Amino acid sequence: xxxxxxxxxxxxxxxxxxxxxxxxxxxxxxxxxxxxxxxxxxxxxxxxxxxxxxxxxxxxxxxxxxxxxxxxxxxxxxxxxxxxxxxxxxxxxxxxxxxxxxxxxxxxxxxxxxxxxxxxxxxxxxxxxxxxxxxxxxxxxxxxxxxxxxxxxxxxxxxxxxxxxxxxxxxxxxxxxxxxxxxxxxxxxxxxxxxxxxxxxxxxxxxxxxxxxxxxxxxxxxxxxxxxxxxxxxxxxxxxxxxxxxxxxxxxxxxxxxxxxxxxxxxxxxxxxxxxxxxxxxxxxxxxxxxxxxxxxxxxxxxxxxxxxxxxxxxxxxxxxxxxxxxxxxxxxxxxxxxxxxxxxxxxxxxxxxxxxxxxxxxxxxxxxxxxxxxxxxxxxxxxxxxxxxxxxxxxxxxxxxxxxxxxxxxxxxxxxxxxxxxxxxxxxxxxxxxxxxxxxxxxxxxxxxxxxxxxxxxxxxxxxxxxxxxxxxxxxxxxxxxxxxxxxxxxxxxxxxxxxxxxxxxxxxxxxxxxxxxxxxxxxxxxxxxxxxxxxxxxxxxxxxxxxxxxxxxxxxxxxxxxxxxxxxxxxxxxxxxxxxxxxxxxxxxxxxxxxxxxxxxxxxxxxxxxxxxxxxxxxxxxxxxxxxxxxxxxxxxxxx
Numbered sequence: 001x002x003x004x005x006x007x008x009x010x011x012x013x014x015x016x017x018x019x020x021x022x023x024x025x026x027x028x029x030x031x032x033x034x035x036x037x038x039x040x041x042x043x044x045x046x047x048x049x050x051x052x053x054x055x056x057x058x059x060x061x062x063x064x065x066x067x068x069x070x071x072x073x074x075x076x077x078x079x080x081x082x083x084x085x086x087x088x089x090x091x092x093x094x095x096x097x098x099x100x101x102x103x104x105x106x107x108x109x110x111x112x113x114x115x116x117x118x119x120x121x122x123x124x125x126x127x128x129x130x131x132x133x134x135x136x137x138x139x140x141x142x143x144x145x146x147x148x149x150x151x152x153x154x155x156x157x158x159x160x161x162x163x164x165x166x167x168x169x170x171x172x173x174x175x176x177x178x179x180x181x182x183x184x185x186x187x188x189x190x191x192x193x194x195x196x197x198x199x200x201x202x203x204x205x206x207x208x209x210x211x212x213x214x215x216x217x218x219x220x221x222x223x224x225x226x227x228x229x230x231x232x233x234x235x236x237x238x239x240x241x242x243x244x245x246x247x248x249x250x251x252x253x254x255x256x257x258x259x260x261x262x263x264x265x266x267x268x269x270x271x272x273x274x275x276x277x278x279x280x281x282x283x284x285x286x287x288x289x290x291x292x293x294x295x296x297x298x299x300x301x302x303x304x305x306x307x308x309x310x311x312x313x314x315x316x317x318x319x320x321x322x323x324x325x326x327x328x329x330x331x332x333x334x335x336x337x338x339x340x341x342x343x344x345x346x347x348x349x350x351x352x353x354x355x356x357x358x359x360x361x362x363x364x365x366x367x368x369x370x371x372x373x374x375x376x377x378x379x380x381x382x383x384x385x386x387x388x389x390x391x392x393x394x395x396x397x398x399x400x401x402x403x404x405x406x407x408x409x410x411x412x413x414x415x416x417x418x419x420x421x422x423x424x425x426x427x428x429x430x431x432x433x434x435x436x437x438x439x440x441x442x443x444x445x446x447x448x449x450x451x452x453x454x455x456x457x458x459x460x461x462x463x464x465x466x467x468x469x470x471x472x473x474x475x476x477x478x479x480x481x482x483x484x485x486x487x488x489x490x491x492x493x494x495x496x497x498x499x500x501x502x503x504x505x506x507x508x509x510x511x512x513x514x515x516x517x518x519x520x521x522x523x524x525x526x527x528x529x530x531x532x533x534x535x536x537x538x539x540x541x542x543x544x545x546x547x548x549x550x551x552x553x554x555x556x557x558x559x560x561x562x563x564x565x566x567x568x569x570x571x572x573x574x575x576x577x578x579x580x581x582x583x584x585x586x587x588x589x590x591x592x593x594x595x596x597x598x599x600x601x602x603x604x605x606x607x608x609x610x611x612x613x614x615x616x617x618x619x620x621x622x623x624x625x626x627x628x629x630x631x632x633x634x635x636x637x638x639x640x641x642x
Contacts, residue, residue: 004173008053044509047178048091048116049168053079055176055183056130058229062173062468063191064395066158066233067150067304071096073191075174077183080319081129086536087131089091090117091177096139097172102573104131117174129310140597141172148172152298155259159234161297161310164227166337166390175226179335179436182223190216190231197236199295200253201229201308201405222287226335230305232295237261243272245279247506251291260296261312268294274320274354278327279418281353282427286434294319304347306330316358317351322351335436337387340394342437345403346380352404352603365545367408374402375548378491379465383439406461412544413457413501414450422446466492469549470539472504477558479526482506482534484526486519491548497522506534514541 024101057078079088092098093115101108101119102266109120119133126378137307141149148168151160162172170177184614190198194214202220206580209215234257252272256264275292279285284291293308302318303313305323311318328346351372356363380398387393394400411419418432426432426445443454447614468488475483490496505514511532 004380043111046281047082047091047170048089049091049176050087052083052085053081053088054181055079057185058175058186059189060186060229060482061172061189061191062231063526064231064233066151067143067161067193067412069140070138071141071149071172074134074136076132076134077175078130078132081125081127084127084151085287086122086124087120090119090135090174092117092135092137092169092174093142095142095171099565100136101133103131115170118288135174137174144168144171150298153297154234154257156405156412157235157257159162159232159257159298159371161232161295162230163297163299163310164229164304165395166227166304167228169229173229175223175229177226179225179333179337180436182225182333184223185219185221186224186229187546188220188229188231189305190218190219190233192216192233193237196233196364198231198233199236199293199308201306203290203302211481220290222306224306225330225436228304228306228330228333230295230303230308232297232310236296238263239268241269241272243275243289245276248284248288250275250285250288253293253542254295255292255293256314257595258298263313264294264296267316267319267533270316271319273325273581275315277354277357278324280325286326291494292323292326294322304329318356320354321347324354331434332427332429332432332437333435335438337393338384339437339439340384341382341399341403341406342439342442343401344394345406348400349407350402357626364543364577367405370401370405370408371546371548372545374405374497374546375467375491380492381461381463382461383495400547408544409461409500409546410446410454410457414446414452418450419446422449425449439580451555460495460498463493464495466495466545467548468498470498470502470551472539472550472552472556474537474552475554476533480531480533481527481529482516484528485516486524486526487522488519500545502562503540503544504529504543505538506532507533507536507538508534589626589628590622591626 013170030230055077060073062071062073063077077090081088089319093113094113098110098112098117100212100596101110101117103121109119111118117135119135125131143149144167149162149173150158151158153159162168164171169175186201188200188202190200191213193606194209194212196214196215198216200216200217200218200220201224202222203221205217207214207216236255237257237258238253239261240254243250251468252268252275254268256266268284271294275285287307294314295305295308295310297303297310297312300312302309302322304322306326309319309322309325315612323341324347328350329343332342334340334342352366357364365613377397380402381394382398382403384393384395384399408594414422422445426437426442429437429441429445433439439458443458446452447454468490471487471489473485473487477483486502488498490498498519501516502519503514503516504621505512511534512529513532513534515528515530517526517528535554535556537552539552540547592598
């Protein structure tokens, strides 16, 4: 969802429309304008609906005129009682007036205060009962921040649109305003002056003109979160495209301002290939039986209304971002604003995926820019620790950009095949599909597919704050081996150490090789055969990891009496390297943590060789390695058997 102040709208729309599609700053702009808009919202805890019922269906009849800030109409909700009660409570702003409430033809008592409507049945309704009520109301809608119900103009023509995320639905219609209930389906009837066209969710069923009023019926037959219900009315120009998704010819329906028709006709087809791309990776477009629509509105950016995205102008990055939400945000919606990255971080990541396919030459630049933005400040978690602060919920750096790059890191850790199988497992999880999810649900699906325990990752990267800065010391050994020692410092005290597989690219003027070391402890030492003599090492050359201020240092390997112990690439082994040790023979002893002798080996020293210590029969734990030589030199080293 994207918004900007009115003084910026024109400038942003003009510049954005004229910027080349492959401008890497586009992705940052999306989250920037969204977060700026959300920061103006005044209250973040705006749902007080009772939890003793589930809504199964809404029938909405709305009377509106783009030239007049006013709404009237009725909302009929069918619901299932989850607990026996004699009343239920809906969310509705006090700025609106409730005229009456009916249960079939029976008038019900109600009270309207504290932004809620309490409906009294007169007697208890049993749990498991399916029933319905109709609320008739009218008035001038309130506005949360920049507004959830907007009357404006374009080219001197009135326009009205709604935009309810995160808490604005109650500003203009009676509903359940939280993240715990999706209606199974909706019907929307929009009554407007006959010169205008009305857009909403789902498929248009018909348009009837009665005198000076045009009645447009929209039907949507998928579960839908309250904040994703929408309508927009003005003198829209309308056109259609189609895209083949599997064996379905999917309708792409566009409503735009007549003065911008040529731009929209030119650019809208660009999103069609993205529909196919996302469908191939994550499964078919989630609302395949209906349509994908784009509706022009006046705020900078866009809003992912289900099947009916509102966007300011049809640039490729913005269209990809809002389309991605149809999977991540609409099909599966975050169950708490603490987990909003499941919507916004995922959509930002899919936007980057799309850009990497279309403009592969920009891949590293886009990733680098993301990391620079994330590490511009030392702290901040992706987990939203204050849902009363809407600016914190929609933080551009943390929710969008860091959330996106967490997916890059998970892809790096798990590998492409496993990562995308995990993503598909999540988006098609029967327990979540067309419902709500938490970060734990996403983690569960990744672990199920990969077999990898990701507790450490989410503790450090989702709940934790900050990032590591690496210092790599390395030296060239004989036979093209390199000795690597890795140290890291963290930018925030909430995380003492980040466990990550770190890519190191070794280079000289004519050769290069990238190796990966699994860094689990500070001052960890690795030995690797790179096949040539290097002069440079680059840390994380492809920008998979959120790190900053990394440094490397090449050391000369000429110290006397130098003993190094390295984890071997092979299970249950360690390498021992002695260079210029100044002795001809040695005794190696390994003790357990209680001082018991576990192994004793005699060997002659050849300064160009590595010696292998086999620990296959050792249980997990800490051991101590000791070397005694014929000239009395001793060396002790603590080793850890995993």
